[in-house]
Amino acid sequence: MTSAFILDTLPELILSIGAMLLLLVAGWRGDEATRGISWASVVLLLVAGLSLTGPAGHGGVAFGGLYHADSFAAFSKVLIYIGAAISILVAPNWFARGGTLRAEYPILILLSSAGMGMMVSAADLITLYVGLELQSLAAYVLASFMRRDTRSAEAGLKYFILGALASGILLYGVALLYGFTGTTNFGGIAQVLSQPTPRDVQVGRLMGLIFVLSGLFFKASIVPFHMWTPDVYEGAPTPVTAFFASAPKVAAVALLVRVAIEALGPATEAWRQIISVVGIASILWGAFGAIGQTNIKRLLAYSSINNVGFAILGLIPGNQAGAASVLFYMAVYIVMTLGSFLCVLQMRDADGMPVESIASLSGLSRTRPGLAAAFAMFMFSLAGIPPLLGFWPKLVVFRALVDIGWWPLAAFGIACSVIGAYYYLKIVKVIYFDEPAPEAYGPSESKVEGGLIVLTAAAISPLGYLAIPFLGAATMCAAKALF
């Protein structure tokens, strides 16, 4: 019993101990070891992912009920590790061009991944908070990783201040929930919530619920707690932005699902309204906000707000199919997002310096047809146009909604997706219809990045539909762990 927790928390142990060892290596060898450390980090993430096939993914409970090693956590961790690994793989070349190749980058991502693992495995408000802070602290540093770049420093500062505020809100909610239920354990909270109580206590619990959800909305950049997203995405170095848009999003959304269902399940009626409002608001804000953007990273920030809005609508049914649809959405979302950022990473002028304006994409189909086709595929997929895979998760989410009779919300949400389609179409228009930009991009340098683009593009192409049975079964199995 005492040693079981080692097996249950094996992924986090591998990541944290590995990160510390690599930190020693980095301290000893300096920045010239960065590439080696990066590859070692990817191997660590791979090993941590493989360890999920052991007891770490089979429903064990560690640390006296603080930590769940169930299939839901395992599925989320796989997605998180994929996002983290790709963010590490694409980084060395990018930082080397700017002269800021530093060994801390992969280590910080490893630490952040360990934190995200704690988040999705949390079975207690305290674990939740510890995991969230571990993830966030690493993320703040990552955002300002290019210390000499003012935009990056600004992004880090902004992220830190707003993040600290959100953590405060979350902690306040945790305190309220603890005060009005007498426990911090998810199962315990659910048990207390399902018992009849006087009205004033109910109000206090509702306040706690709102504050906890608000803190989580901030991490998942859901309207109205999304303000930091465009600025941080724009300012942070592009590999870091790719990381922010993928792994922490999955972790935050998965955590939201777990808290909403495991801890606040009996209060479904209360949070259902909140989720439907913020979900639709995110879809709309993400769509309208993106229309005027000229910077591709800002545009993708709005796109991620928009997509997460769709994803959390799947939470509304509060049943297994709903939770599975959220996971399904995030699984496809992470591939589409990483693919788009991989394309953004290819946007470099002749000197190899990064370019971020949408206008520089003009006529890309003439100068780099392969890259243009991949970019267009990711855009159509994010817009949810079949036959690209991005369509299917939207269908799965709306199906969960229609099945509980919430078809008016589904109809409204899907109609809003047409607004979003406009700005994705705009990118395709710039790439395909416009005359080529006067300055062509520099040639592709990295085979790894090229291979990853091909891989992600193939995954969201119609071929990806062949993965639906597998992904559907996996998400259903993962969601089953929550009920």
Add this chain to the structure above:
Amino acid sequence: MNQLGFPILTILVALPVFAAIACLFADAKAARWIALGATLIDFLLGILLWATYQTGGAQWQFTENLPIFGQFSWALGIDGIALMLVELSVFLMPLCVLASWQAIEKRVPEYMAALLLTEALMLGVFEAQDIFLFYLFFEAGLIPMYLIIGIWGGQDRIYASYKFFLYTLLGSVLMLIAMLWMVGYAHTTSIPVLMKTDFPAHAQTWLFLAFFASFAVKMPMWPVHTWLPDAHVQAPTAGSVILAGVLLKMGGYGFIRFSLPMFPIASAQLFWLIATLSGVAIVYTSLVALVQNDMKKLIAYSSVAHMAFVTFGLFAFNRQGLEGSLLVMLSHGLVSGALFLCVGVVYDRLHTREISRYGGVANNMPRYALLFMVFTMASVGLPGTSGFVGAFLSMMGIYGASTWAAFVATTGIVLGAAYMLYLYRRVVQGPLTKPDVAAMSDLSARELLILVPLALAVLWMGVYPESFMAPMRNDVGVVLSRVDPAWHGGDSKLADAHGKPVVVTLRKYLDDMASASAHAAEAR
């Protein structure tokens, strides 16, 4: 598996896809030949399909079902209605490739790839037997068409491409929600099963309206037709041919495959809505067509008017109306495609679509004038051409449903003759005064190769429509058996509930022909 022993429907869809990928890696010349080869092979397969289709046999033929997607399956199969639309698509596509042979000069490999993808997706729409698979094909067709209009279109191509994409997308997404509801209710994604499912009456209205939103835009019906003139005018010739020839047919196909058999009660209740919109469309768009200066725009508006005949006939709830509508769809596919190709012929020479820039081309382009006349007459509905049979039957059907609707529809026939003959008069007849018009050469061999098969098909359908109607007859009967119980009957007080004596005679004649040909087949 099927009467052929190999999955012909999958091959029909897959072949253009692989050819499209091959085009992307070829140069301009090779891409043209790859595209022509692939579309011709598809055409030959289409002929094989028609030849082996058993008229009067099983309702769904050539069925394939691979449940490889878990929550839906790769289920293909055709009935007679789908067969005819597949034939139309595979027939028009090689002509589109030929029409683009010289007209498209820039980015040829990508163009041919987009054309081929469009073909694959169109065929998929008509062949799909799974409701989600249908939606995938239906919606995916927007992407290549968006690129065709946006890259190879005219001056305002970007506005037109956005409008085309967003209009049709907004229409379709509501249909998806309705589909999800239906699948949740019936616990199946199979279209043949859903066609036999009785949905609750109150839900039918909502479902019908959601599907209507999609098909009305695609059709297009007044007042959501405005994307069509823009898209037509800006698209390259082949793009217009595909749009008018096949893509518009998806709306009508959707009505007859989904709306009528799945929501018969709502269809009967909302007859007034369809009739009103169709009536307005016929009169209004015909009048608009009359004052157009742009040839393509004129034909685009005439398409809207013709499609209104289709919706009128479909919602007449009788055999004449349904069969007439299907024939109008097929005929319009050939005729409007041919008319756009005719416009393309003179546009390639003078690079303007303005009607007043032409005049008297009969003098220097007699062959062109002759073919153009055939198609003009077919569009007007002259007996002996394909336009007549469809218009006649659907008018008869409309009369059976509502005499007032028939009155309005008749004005459309008159106006249709007016704007088409006026167009022909201004372009082809009159004195040949403009020197640049006089310098235009008559049709080349390639252009003849495109237009003559179309003219022959138009005449065939006009003289012996039975070849096209026979495969569809049983399937129209299936739809009728679904809608008949819900329909309250028309106001025409027909002596025979199924049609006036002349109709009975016609039907008897056609039935005799059918049984005679069946006997002949047996004797063989």
